[in-house]
Amino acid sequence: MNKTFYGKLIFELSTPGRIGYSLPKMKKNDYCVSELPNHLRRSKEARLPEADELTVVRHYTNMSNNNFGVDTGFYPLGSCTMKYNPKMNEEVAGLSAFSVLHPHQPISTSQGALELYYETQKTLSEIGGMSEFTLNPYAGAHGELVGLMVIRSYHMERGDSKRTKIIVPDSSHGTNPASAAVCGLEVVEVKSTAEGTVDVEDLKPLLGDDIAGMMLTNPNTLGIFEKQIPEISRLIHECGGLMYYDGANLNPMLGMCRPGDMGFDVMHINIHKTFSTPHGGGGPGCGPVGVGPGLEKYLPNPRVVKNEDGTYSFINTETACGRISGFLGNFGIIIRAYAYLLALGKNGIAEVGPLSVLNANYIKEKLRSHYLLPIDGLCKHEFVFDGLRPEFGGDHHDPNHVTTLEVAKRLLDYGFHAPTIYFPLLFHEAMMIEPTETESKDTLDSFIEVMKQIAEEARDNRDMLKNAPHTTPVRRLDDVKAVKNAKFKYFE
Ligand SMILES: *Cc1c(COP(=O)(O)O)cnc(C)c1O
Secondary structure: OOOOOOOHHHHHHHHOOOOOOOOOOOOOOOOOOOOOOOOOOOOOOOOOOOOOHHHHHHHHHHHHHOOOOOOOOOOOOOOOOOOOHHHHHHHHHHHHHHHHHOOOOHHHHHHHHHHHHHHHHHHHHHHOOOEEEEEOOOOHHHHHHHHHHHHHHHHOOOOOOOOEEEEOOOOOOOOOHHHHHOOEEEEEEEEEEOOOOOHHHHHHHHHHOOOOEEEEEOOOOOOOOOOOOOHHHHHHHHHHOOEEEEEEEOOOOOOOOOOOHHHHOOEEEOOHHHHOOOOOOOOOOOOOOOEEEOOOOHHEOOEEOOOOOOEEEEEEEOOOOOOOOOOOOOOOHHEEEEEEHHHHHHHHHHHHHHHHHHHHHHHHHHOOOOOOOOOOOOOOEEEEOEEEEEHHHOOOOOOOOOHHHHHHHHHHHHOOOOOOOOOOOOOOOEEEOOOOOOOOHHHHHHHHHHHHHHHHHHOEEEEEEOOOOOOOOOOOOOOOHHHHOOOOOOOO
């Protein structure tokens, strides 16, 4: 770490009078000088840092090195599918034919972009086993909202207005009940069994003519495949509801099975998890929504269609559930996903599922000697440990046990991002690990080795873990305040 720059803010590197540019002396009429009206002019000098160019470059380069990303290290964040973002995707999205497009230019001049959009809709429909997809939603949660709006539109159009409840499993991702509430639906929770899947006996008494549908994540957030789907889907359909599939992490399903074939009517996919586009920091994301036969007309406006003469155009329908984004959504991200789909091709896509499942099971089996595995058996793309095993200090009954938070903080010292912790809420010390298919066996092996080493440290050198991380620029932050109350201003 460079001591001159480390931890310093650019204002602290400032020296009065220093400048970071060199321009030729201005001669009269050389530049276009615009006359600002007086009331818009500064009354005081701007408080800007004064630094030479090299200091500025080093400052920002050093700062970027403090950021952890999938390009700097292994990022096994469960439920988030932090897979590699191929650089080729960036190059394709940066082609000027795409990057300078304007949504208001004549449609005859953007046919290539619309073709890409249409082909992505088609490809996702095939992958999901759905009739049609919209790419308009900006995120997974946004997709959930749109999917639920489609379900509500379907019931309302039939005059079936009393279907105001939606069933959501207790293991669901937090966005499921939140999206349902935003859509004006009442959330009814269904419990999980000890094996971590939906408890069908708990589901039955909830069914009735007020049920709009059920949201299900499969594999669920514990990484377990919901084997009872045919039965659940039959029960929901018999009571008049629709089945919603949360396909944020479709990874393990690619090449294995399709939600449409399992009886789901509506689904969303997270492009930014499953199809290798960047995420984190709130976006830019894309949460396409697919629907089965008969529900296409409720998809939001506008939709991109292919005409008989081979050209592409937008359509807007009156039956649509509404308009949910400006223009066509995050088009730049859709380009990246399309590049990824084409790069892998049908055969490559089919390898993603098996490899992501293999990688997760490999880590799980190698680490179960040190970490508590509450749900045994084959997992899909991710799995959950319930903290350290008792012999490594993880005994929950001991108020002084070594916590998952301590393990997660210590991982940072070894250059790994921590897994998702304390989610799902079903366990005390949850630690949710998802390696994805893009990691090599060498990376998985070094992660396994470090996780074992941390378990041994927890047993033998407790205090060191309590104070971890030791090597990061900042140590134990107030996680909530750091996000909700971030300070970006040097001067108040
Ligand atoms: C990530 C995720 C979501 C939400 O997606 P966002 O793009 O973050 O809004 C929904 N469901 C599951 C299962 C997820 O993992």
